[in-house]
Amino acid sequence: xxxxxxxxxxxxxxxxxxxxxxxxxxxxxxxxxxxxxxxxxxxxxxxxxxxxxxxxxxxxxxxxxxxxxxxxxxxxxxxxxxxxxxxxxxxxxxxxxxxxxxxxxxxxxxxxxxxxxxxxxxxxxxxxxxxxxxxxxxxxxxxxxxxxxxxxxxxxxxxxxxxxxxxxxxxxxxxxxxxxxxxxxxxxxxxxxxxxxxxxxxxxxxxxxxxxxxxxxxxxxxxxxxxxxxxxxxxxxxxxxxxxxxxxxxxxxxxxxxxxxxxxxxxxxxxxxxxxxxxxxxxxxxxxxxxxxxxxxxxxxxxxxxxxxxxxxxxxxxxxxxxxxxxxxxxxxxxxxxxxxxxxxxxxxxxxxxxxxxxxxxxxxxxxxxxxxxxxxxxxxxxxxxxxxxxxxxxxxxxxxxxxxxxxxxxxxxxxxxxxxxxxxxxxxxxxxxxxxxxxxxxxxxxxxxxx
Numbered sequence: 203x204x205x206x207x208x209x210x211x212x213x214x215x216x217x218x219x220x221x222x223x224x225x226x227x228x229x230x231x232x233x234x235x236x237x238x239x240x241x242x243x244x245x246x247x248x249x250x251x252x253x254x255x256x257x258x259x260x261x262x263x264x265x266x267x268x269x270x271x272x273x274x275x276x277x278x279x280x281x282x283x284x285x286x287x288x289x290x291x292x293x294x295x296x297x298x299x300x301x302x303x304x305x306x307x308x309x310x311x312x313x314x315x316x317x318x319x320x321x322x323x324x325x326x327x328x329x330x331x332x333x334x335x336x337x338x339x340x341x342x343x344x345x346x347x348x349x350x351x352x353x354x355x356x357x358x359x360x361x362x363x364x365x366x367x368x369x370x371x372x373x374x375x376x377x378x379x380x381x382x383x384x385x386x387x388x389x390x391x392x393x394x395x396x397x398x399x400x401x402x403x404x405x406x407x408x409x410x411x412x413x414x415x416x417x418x419x420x421x422x423x424x425x426x427x428x429x430x431x432x433x434x435x436x437x438x439x440x441x442x443x444x445x446x447x448x449x450x451x452x453x454x455x456x457x458x459x460x461x462x463x464x465x466x467x468x469x470x471x472x473x474x475x476x477x478x479x480x481x482x483x484x485x486x487x488x489x490x491x492x493x494x495x496x497x498x499x500x501x502x503x504x505x506x507x508x509x510x511x512x513x514x515x516x517x518x519x520x521x522x523x524x525x526x527x528x529x530x531x532x533x534x535x536x537x538x539x540x541x542x543x544x545x546x547x548x549x550x551x552x553x554x555x556x557x558x559x560x561x562x563x564x565x566x567x568x569x570x571x572x573x574x575x576x577x578x579x580x581x582x583x584x585x586x587x588x589x590x591x592x593x594x595x596x597x598x599x600x601x602x603x604x605x606x607x608x609x610x611x612x613x614x615x616x617x618x619x620x621x622x623x624x625x626x627x628x629x630x631x632x633x634x635x636x637x638x639x640x641x642x643x644x645x646x647x648x649x650x651x652x653x654x
Contacts, residue, residue, distance in 0.1 A: 229457055232450040239446065240613065243439045247580045250432040254583065257425035264418035271411035278404045285397045292390040299383045306380060309372040433583045437645065440577040444592035447575050447614060526593075528571035528653045529619055531601060532626065532637050535560035541649040547633050556647035557600065557640035564605060564635040566626040570617045571599050571639070571654070579613050585638065586630025589623050596645075602638035603629050 227235075539559040545552050570591055577598070578590035585602035587609055592598050605627025617623060628635045641650040 226456070227449065227453060229450050229453040232446055232453055236443065236446050236450065236614070239439050239443050243436060243443075243578070243580065243613075246432040246435045246439065247582070250429050250436075250583055251581060253425040253428040253432070257422050257429070260418045260421040260425065264415055264422070267411050267414040267418065271408065271415070274404055274407045274411060278401060278408065281397055281401045281404060285394065285401060288390055288394045288397055292387070292394060295383060295387045295390055299380075299387060302376070302379045302383050306376045309376045312372055313369055429583050436578065436580075436582055440590050440592070440598070441645065443577045443613070444575065444598075447577070447592075448594075526572070526595075526597075528599070528641070528650075529569065530560075530654055531569050531571050531599075531639050532560040532562050532566060533569070535562040535566070535637065537561075538636060541647075541651065554647075557602075557638050558650050560626075560637040560639055561634070562626045562636060564626060564628065565608070566635075566637075567622050568601050568604065568624040568626060568637050570619055570621045570623050571641075572597075573618045574599075574616070576611045576613055576615045576617060576623070579609050579611055582630075584631035586632060587624075587627065591617060591623070596643055598642045598645075599650075600638075600640035600642065602640075603627055603632045603636060605629065605635075 537558050538561040539547075539555055541558055542555060543552060544555045568589075572591075572593050574591040574593035576589060577592045578588060580588065582588040582602070585600070587604035587606065588600060588602045589604065589609060589611060590598055590600050601624055603626070604624040606629060608625035608627050609623075610625070611617060611623045626635050626637050639650055641648050641653050
């Protein structure tokens with residue numbers, strides 16, 4: 203919308219100036235308009251540079267955000283892997299707990315079986331009465347029977363001890379295993395919760411980075427819109443400036459003619475006045491002589507003075523048109539990129555290349571391709587330092603990426619074909635020293651090779 207409004211305002215002003223019956227303006231009035239256009243051009247250039255600066259800053263911040271996002275995503279992948287490992291540990295621990303629960307159940311069954319054996323023995327001892335091991339031994343019939351009884355008693359004692367020992371071992375082992383698995387499970391659950399929290403934090407950071415990148419993209423897009431708006435305005439102002447220079451040159455010529463005519467009329471009036479005064483003086487003298495000598499004859503003559511019209515006509519700065527035949531602006535340059543669609547070497551976008559690139563060393567002279575008037579000599583978006591020459595008849599040429607301090611002409615200056623106007627540089631969006639050269643007909647870029 204800004205683009206349409208600013209462009210429409212400029213074109214409306216230009217349209218009003220070109221309407222039939224529009225009062226002819228003086229050179230001073232046109233100079234004031236030129237000064238206003240020049241100020242607009244400076245403002246547009248300043249806004250363009252500010253937008254480019256904001257764009258570069260946003261691009262830097264976007265790159266930092268993308269770098270941080272890459273680190274966050276790497277961290278998320280690491281945490282996800284850790285969570286996967288912890289989940290696996292939890293699964294294994296849960297399996298171990300299920301096995302421990304089964305082992306505990308089996309141990310309880312064994313304990314219950316042993317307790318049954320012990321209970322049976324106790325009941326038998328209670329039913330049959332308590333018989334001491336010594337009574338069993340002393341009731342032996344002979345020594346062999348004594349040894350047999352002693353061996354049996356030893357086996358009974360060992361069996362009882364083994365039962366009690368196994369009972370205790372089963373209980374302790376089950377308790378230890380269960381406690382260990384419970385502790386492992388608690389640690390795994392705690393670690394899982396910790397990793398899940400960390401992943402949530404990283405996911406929040408990821409979202410923040412995406413929001414920032416979206417914000418910076420919007421800022422970059424807005425800066426591009428502003429820059430494109432100002433670029434379009436600069437082209438419109440260049441056309442308006444060329445029109446005003448033409449009008450000013452015509453006004454200066456007209457004013458010089460009017461001054462010359464006025465001076466000629468003034469000289470003629472002065473000559474007539476002097477002639478009248480001379481005639482009156484002669485008549486008075488004749489009357490005086492007649493009064494003194496009435497019979498004398500009267501005679502007189504008047505040789506009226508004449509003058510010459512020596513008015514000058516130096517002309518203004520504006521060169522009305524070029525020859526229409528252009529010369530290569532950079533001598534010995536290599537055409538590194540022709541006119542037409544291409545992949546941009548910096549952005550990688552497939553877009554129209556509106557001129558030809560003439561590769562040459564830094565500082566190589568750039569010459570005017572044809573005679574005309576300089577209508578732009580400033581910074582222009584991705585073009586960097588640029589010169590635009592108006593050649594009349596709707597033809598303009600553009601010379602871009604001029605080195606800093608390498609512009610040799612100023613706005614309003616008339617130049618001839620082959621005049622040095624600048625030096626090769628690499629300002630703006632450029633991958634190396636070269637001159638980007640454009641030919642525009644009524645504002646539309648055309649292939650310069652058709653004019654060289």
